[in-house]
Amino acid sequence: MIKKTFKIPDMSCTNCAMKIESLEDDLEGVKEINASYHKLEMIIEFDEKRLTDDEIVAAVKKKGYTAIAA
Amino acid sequence: MSTKQNKPSVDPVIVVMLGVVFLAVAIAMIIFQPQSNSIDIAANSGVMSQLVVAFVTGITTGGLSCLAVQGGLLASSLAHQIEQDYVEHTAKHKKSKHQETVRTNSALPISLFLVAKLVAYTLLGALLGWVGSFLTLSPTTRAVLMIAIGIFMVGNALRMFNVHPIFRYFSIEPPKFITRYIRRTAKGTDTATPIFLGLLTVFIPCGVTQAMMATALGTGSALMGAALMFAFTLGTSPVFFIVAYLATELGSKLEKFFMRFVAIVVLILGFVTLDSGLNLMGSPFSLQNMTRNWFTPQAAANASADVPQPVTAAEGEIVLNVENGGYSPAILKAPAGKDLTLNLVTNKTYSCARDFVIPDLNFYELLPDTGTVQVNIPAQEVGSTLFFTCSMGMYTGQIVFE
Numbered sequence: 001m002i003k004k005t006f007k008i009p010d011m012s013c014t015n016c017a018m019k020i021e022s023l024e025d026d027l028e029g030v031k032e033i034n035a036s037y038h039k040l041e042m043i044i045e046f047d048e049k050r051l052t053d054d055e056i057v058a059a060v061k062k063k064g065y066t067a068i069a070a
Numbered sequence: 071m072s073t074k075q076n077k078p079s080v081d082p083v084i085v086v087m088l089g090v091v092f093l094a095v096a097i098a099m100i101i102f103q104p105q106s107n108s109i110d111i112a113a114n115s116g117v118m119s120q121l122v123v124a125f126v127t128g129i130t131t132g133g134l135s136c137l138a139v140q141g142g143l144l145a146s147s148l149a150h151q152i153e154q155d156y157v158e159h160t161a162k163h164k165k166s167k168h169q170e171t172v173r174t175n176s177a178l179p180i181s182l183f184l185v186a187k188l189v190a191y192t193l194l195g196a197l198l199g200w201v202g203s204f205l206t207l208s209p210t211t212r213a214v215l216m217i218a219i220g221i222f223m224v225g226n227a228l229r230m231f232n233v234h235p236i237f238r239y240f241s242i243e244p245p246k247f248i249t250r251y252i253r254r255t256a257k258g259t260d261t262a263t264p265i266f267l268g269l270l271t272v273f274i275p276c277g278v279t280q281a282m283m284a285t286a287l288g289t290g291s292a293l294m295g296a297a298l299m300f301a302f303t304l305g306t307s308p309v310f311f312i313v314a315y316l317a318t319e320l321g322s323k324l325e326k327f328f329m330r331f332v333a334i335v336v337l338i339l340g341f342v343t344l345d346s347g348l349n350l351m352g353s354p355f356s357l358q359n360m361t362r363n364w365f366t367p368q369a370a371a372n373a374s375a376d377v378p379q380p381v382t383a384a385e386g387e388i389v390l391n392v393e394n395g396g397y398s399p400a401i402l403k404a405p406a407g408k409d410l411t412l413n414l415v416t417n418k419t420y421s422c423a424r425d426f427v428i429p430d431l432n433f434y435e436l437l438p439d440t441g442t443v444q445v446n447i448p449a450q451e452v453g454s455t456l457f458f459t460c461s462m463g464m465y466t467g468q469i470v471f472e
Contacts, residue, residue: 013241014241014242014243014244017243018244018249021246021249021250024250034246036243037238037241037243038238038239038241038243040235040238
């Protein structure tokens with residue numbers, strides 16, 4: 001398990017953070033996601049053997065946001 | 071290429087929206103009706119008038135203001151529905167590139183959210199009224215509350231305008247454990263999330279709601295508190311519904327336009343609330359008090375010309391008419407250096423003007439709708455000013471000592 005921070009500059013409200021956090025339930029290999037609208041970022045704890053950065057970025061994009069590895 | 075073949079001919083969103091609007095109008099009419107026959111129900115007129123004020127406040131300002139604060143929760147209630155519609159849509163149209171045109175059934179979650187909110191706030195009103203029967207919220211506490219609310223609203227509006235990252239902190243993020251709990255328990259159901267989130271709105275009331283909560287607390291009655299919050303929340307519902315509906319149904323361009331519109335309204339309301347708080351504190355720096363001071367000579371001249379001035383001022387008595395639209399005269403002149411009696415005269419006054427406050431004297435009283443209440447004013451220095459206001463900081467005036 002590793003923890004990574006992604007910047008998400010296009011969050012516009014607290015609901016965006018909640019939507020991004022719902023990836024916890026959608027993505028295989030994710031243990032926890034803490035998204036913050038205040039900081040425009042998400043901290044994701046995941047199994048790097050089951051999930052790649054690109055897959056995370058793609059999943060965030062599917063939610064309507066842009067994730068940039070910090 | 072049809073997207074939804076079994077779509078009913080009448081859009082349920084429109085039906086529900088119209089239903090909410092008609093319900094709100096019908097209740098407004100029921101409330102307004104006895105007001106016109108107020109002579110017959112003098113004892114209840116004050117109550118009815120408070121409910122009318124609460125409802126009108128809700129329908130005019132509360133809806134937009136609440137939406138700014140609670141929009142996140144409402145959007146969360148819709149998120150599941152939107153997501154489900156999106157999933158259904160993409161499953162049907164895998165190759166479609168027009169994903170943003172997904173049509174969502176937002177009427178049900180919005181309605182559930184609003185009904186839950188209505189129930190929650192009515193219960194909260196009952197609780198506040200009950201608590202209020204044990205304690206009194208002083209005008210100063212209320213003023214501090216209003217100033218804090220005003221700053222919060224202005225900050226929120228500036229956040230919406232994306233003025234500076236610091237303003238993002240004016241947006242309240244529900245605790246992670248709550249959002250996680252909601253997400254996981256509501257998974258697979260369309261009704262639990264909006265209901266639960268609607269109930270949760272009591273934890274993040276908007277500025278106008280908080281002012282109304284303070285009023286509910288001030289009623290000192292569980293029934294009146296509940297009725298007040300019910301009237302207010304019902305008033306907010308049509309605006310809430312329409313804006314939420316438009317925001318979710320009309321696409322991102324209009325949503326942006328609407329959020330800007332909401333931001334402007336919230337900004338104005340924020341300044342109004344801030345100003346009301348300053349009024350309630352008796353501050354000479356509120357917009358109302360400052361502008362009145364700027365025009366003091368002219369206004370005073372007008373007052374002395376148009377309004378019967380306190381003829382007995384020299385004998386230590388001054389008269390202030392407390393009317394539905396405010397105080398007359400707005401500027402009272404009184405002799406300095408001697409104790410005075412201020413006669414507050416009400417005549418079928420049902421507005422919040424009769425919730426009379428003189429902050430500097432720590433005087434606060436709910437005047438009878440018709441009658442005279444005397445206030446003893448200790449001797450004041452020459453050139454000093456005593457500001458007075460209603461308990462909501464809306465109507466103001468001042469006594470200038472010469």
